[in-house]
Amino acid sequence: MPDTSFYAQQTANRRQSIVLAAVVVVLLGGLGFTIGVAATGEPSGGIGTMGIAGILAIILSLGSYFGGDRLVLAASGAKAVDERTAPQLTNIVRELAIAANVPMPKVYLIEDSAPNAFATGRDPKHASVAVTTGLLQKLDREELQGVIGHELSHVRNLDIRFSLLVGVLVGSIALLADFFLRFTFWGGGRRSRSGRDGGGGLQAIMFVLALVLAIVAPIAARLVQLAVSRQREYLADASSVELTRNPYGLERALAKIGTDREVLEVANRATQHLYFANPIKKWEERASGLFATHPPIVDRVNRLRQLTGEGPLAASEVAALAGLD
Amino acid sequence: MELFVILGIVVVLVLLLVGLYNGLVGRRNRVDEALAQIEVQLKRRWDLIPNLVNAVKGYMGFEQKVLTDVTEARAAAVSAGAQGVAAQAQAENMLTSTLRSLFAVVENYPDLKANQNVLDLQEQLTTTENQISFSRQHYNSTVLDFNTAIQTIPAVFVAGMFGFTKRDFFDAEPEASGVPKVDLSLG
Numbered sequence: 001m002p003d004t005s006f007y008a009q010q011t012a013n014r015r016q017s018i019v020l021a022a023v024v025v026v027l028l029g030g031l032g033f034t035i036g037v038a039a040t041g042e043p044s045g046g047i048g049t050m051g052i053a054g055i056l057a058i059i060l061s062l063g064s065y066f067g068g069d070r071l072v073l074a075a076s077g078a079k080a081v082d083e084r085t086a087p088q089l090t091n092i093v094r095e096l097a098i099a100a101n102v103p104m105p106k107v108y109l110i111e112d113s114a115p116n117a118f119a120t121g122r123d124p125k126h127a128s129v130a131v132t133t134g135l136l137q138k139l140d141r142e143e144l145q146g147v148i149g150h151e152l153s154h155v156r157n158l159d160i161r162f163s164l165l166v167g168v169l170v171g172s173i174a175l176l177a178d179f180f181l182r183f184t185f186w187g188g189g190r191r192s193r194s195g196r197d198g199g200g201g202l203q204a205i206m207f208v209l210a211l212v213l214a215i216v217a218p219i220a221a222r223l224v225q226l227a228v229s230r231q232r233e234y235l236a237d238a239s240s241v242e243l244t245r246n247p248y249g250l251e252r253a254l255a256k257i258g259t260d261r262e263v264l265e266v267a268n269r270a271t272q273h274l275y276f277a278n279p280i281k282k283w284e285e286r287a288s289g290l291f292a293t294h295p296p297i298v299d300r301v302n303r304l305r306q307l308t309g310e311g312p313l314a315a316s317e318v319a320a321l322a323g324l325d
Numbered sequence: 326m327e328l329f330v331i332l333g334i335v336v337v338l339v340l341l342l343v344g345l346y347n348g349l350v351g352r353r354n355r356v357d358e359a360l361a362q363i364e365v366q367l368k369r370r371w372d373l374i375p376n377l378v379n380a381v382k383g384y385m386g387f388e389q390k391v392l393t394d395v396t397e398a399r400a401a402a403v404s405a406g407a408q409g410v411a412a413q414a415q416a417e418n419m420l421t422s423t424l425r426s427l428f429a430v431v432e433n434y435p436d437l438k439a440n441q442n443v444l445d446l447q448e449q450l451t452t453t454e455n456q457i458s459f460s461r462q463h464y465n466s467t468v469l470d471f472n473t474a475i476q477t478i479p480a481v482f483v484a485g486m487f488g489f490t491k492r493d494f495f496d497a498e499p500e501a502s503g504v505p506k507v508d509l510s511l512g
Contacts, residue, residue, distance in 0.1 A: 087445070091452035098362070099459035141451070243459075 006157050006239065013158035020165045021061040027221075028057035028172060031213055038210040060168050068164040069120040069128055072274065076118075076266045078108035078130040085109075089136060092148050093129055099243040100152045105129050114262035115139065118274040119151040120160050127155045132264065139253055146250025147257075147276055149240030157239065159232050163274055166229070173221045229273045230295045237300055238307065247304045254304075255322035258297030345480055349489050352471040356492055359464035360410070363495060366460060367402070367417060370453045374399045374420075377427075377446045384437050388430050391423070398423040410493040414461075418496075421454060461495045468492045 032053025036046035064071075083090050090107055097104045105121070108130035115135040121127035129151050139147065154160050237254075241247045257277045264279035272279055278294040294300075301321070302312040313321070378392055398420040405416035428447065431437050438444075472491050475484035484490075 088448055088452075091448065095452055095455040095459055098456050098463065101463055145455075 006153075009157040009159075009235065013162045017158075017162050017165050020162065020169060021065075024061055024165070024169045024172060025054055025057040027169075027217065028060075029054040031173070031210075031217060032056075034210040034213055038207040057172065060172050061165065064164050064168040065122050065161075068167065069122065069126065069160075072118075072120050072164075072167070072271055073108055073128060073130060075271065076110050076130060077112075078110045078128075081107050081109045086136070088141065089131065089144070092141070092144050093152075096145065096148050096152045096243055099149070100156045102127070102152060102156050105152070105155060109133060109136075110266060112264055112266060113137070114264040114279065115257045115260050116264050116267075116279050117147050117151055117276040118271075119154045120164060120274060121155065122161050122164065123158065124155050127160060129155070134260075134262065135257075138256055138260065142246065142249035143253035143256065144249075145244050145246070146240055146253045149243040150236045150250065150276060153236040153239035153243065154232070157232075157235070159236065163229070163232075166273065167271065170218070170221045174218045233294050233300065234303055237304060241304065241307060247308050251301055251304050252321060254297050254301050255318045258301075259319045259322045341479075342483065345483060346487060349471075349474060349480055349484065349487065352467070352474050353489065355467045356464070356471050359460065359467045360495075363457060363460045363464055364406075366453055366456045367406075367413075370420070370450065370457070371399055371403055373446060373450055373453065374424075377443070377450065380440070380443050380446060381427075381431065381437060384434055391427050391430050394423045395420070395427050410495055414493075414495045417457070424450065424454070465494050468494055 029050045033046035033050035035053075036049030037043055039045065039049075081089065086107065086109060089109070093107050094104055102124040105119070105124075105127040106129070108128055110130055110132045112132040113134040115132060115138045117129070117131040117135055119127060119129045129148065131147070135144070135147065154163075237250060240250050244250070254277070264275070267275060267279035273294075275294075277297065298313070298315050298318050301318050305312060374395060378396060382392065398416070402413070402416040402420045405413045431443065431447070474480050475489045475491070480489075
């Protein structure tokens with residue numbers, strides 16, 4: 001049965017979401033503790049900051065679970081549409097919601113000429129799909145079906161929940177690390193260090209540790225986000241074909257979006273992993289790399305071609321597929 | 326003592342039976358619900374077709390046959406609705422293929438292709454047809470699940486007693502009838 005793969009994916013996403021929330025709490029708590037110790041020079045000085053950071057992490061996780069979708073949509077400037085204002089888009093979303101056997105999600109439009117799309121929400125009952133006006137203009141019906149199928153696969157697989165929490169993890173660590181670096185440079189730690197010569201050795205170690213943590217933590221968090229989300233993109237592409245029974249629409253959509261040179265202005269570092277294709281980088285920079293949230297478009301097209309038993313294409317041939325040669 | 330053992334066995338058996346029965350009812354309801362979903366969309370398609378026929382009638386002096394085909398196929402599909410899933414599926418497939426030829430003919434008329442009313446109707450019929458085909462996949466998978474459940478142990482022993490019978494699939498167009506016959510003989 002085709003269902004087994006996505007049930008497994010749902011289970012994995014449920015589990016990983018909980019683990020991730022726990023990691024956020026532990027990591028932020030640890031960072032808070034380190035910062036507290038570094039600032040005061042005593043282990044007991046870290047407990048207060050650890051508590052504050054831990055509570056902050058719990059609030060952040062819960063807040064993003066329940067309200068993260070609204071925040072993301074608002075930050076992207078997405079406006080709700082319905083049958084009257086965007087009939088074809090709404091129709092396609094309804095068709096694929098039936099195919100994926102999920103409730104009809106809310107549909108949003110982003111006023112931007114760069115073609116892209118994302119899905120968000122905590123579960124299929126509270127899901128939203130947003131596409132840009134550029135996507136509607138540049139893609140035909142079949143291609144749109146492929147993209148919406150991809151987004152609804154994220155909804156059905158519960159990738160959307162995990163992505164929301166990943167956003168919090170990355171965002172909150174970056175936030176705290178920024179805060180800490182600024183705090184260090186403004187002399188918050190230095191003042192107390194000069195006032196207490198006795199604990200200088202331990203304090204210096206903790207200070208260095210805090211500095212290293214502050215630098216390493218955001219990078220580690222980014223790497224987790226990237227590795228995880230690339231696997232999800234491949235899976236959502238394959239699931240989209242499973243839903244639409246048509247690999248060519250998605251293939252052409254990928255080629256068109258991949259060769260489009262416009263940059264999505266409303267996307268930022270905290271939301272880029274949500275999108276259908278990496279919204280920040282240009283075509284040349286979308287090539288493979290450790291810091292890419294999405295696999296290169298050429299790889300995605302070629303994985304789809306594997307499904308249909310066709311040979312892989314070179315990058316220039318993918319551009320030709322988009323009708324841009 | 327023996328009485329309690331027998332009583333215990335009876336209670337366990339009754340509980341198992343209740344669980345089995347409830348499970349089958351749940352599956353059967355899912356089949357019915359999936360079928361109801363298809364029927365909503367089929368009905369919507371029946372309602373849209375007269376509008377489309379009216380919209381294109383004036384343009385199509387030469388292609389009246391396409392229009393009468395669609396109208397007849399629609400009438401056949403409406404009346405097949407009462408004859409069970411298999412008959413209905415066949416009639417609806419007929420309707421789908423006549424609609425396809427209608428849209429193919431529309432392609433030949435630049436005026437029609439530019440007519441907003443026709444475009445809207447075309448989009449609505451396209452989405453309805455897609456919804457029908459996706460609902461059909463869903464319905465067929467619920468039927469498969471239900472049929473398998475009542476034909477396998479343990480439910481197979483009690484399915485007949487409780488009145489659970491096999492359901493029909495809502496079949497896609499049979500492959501064989503979709504392939505045009507090509508005659509290469511020159512005589």
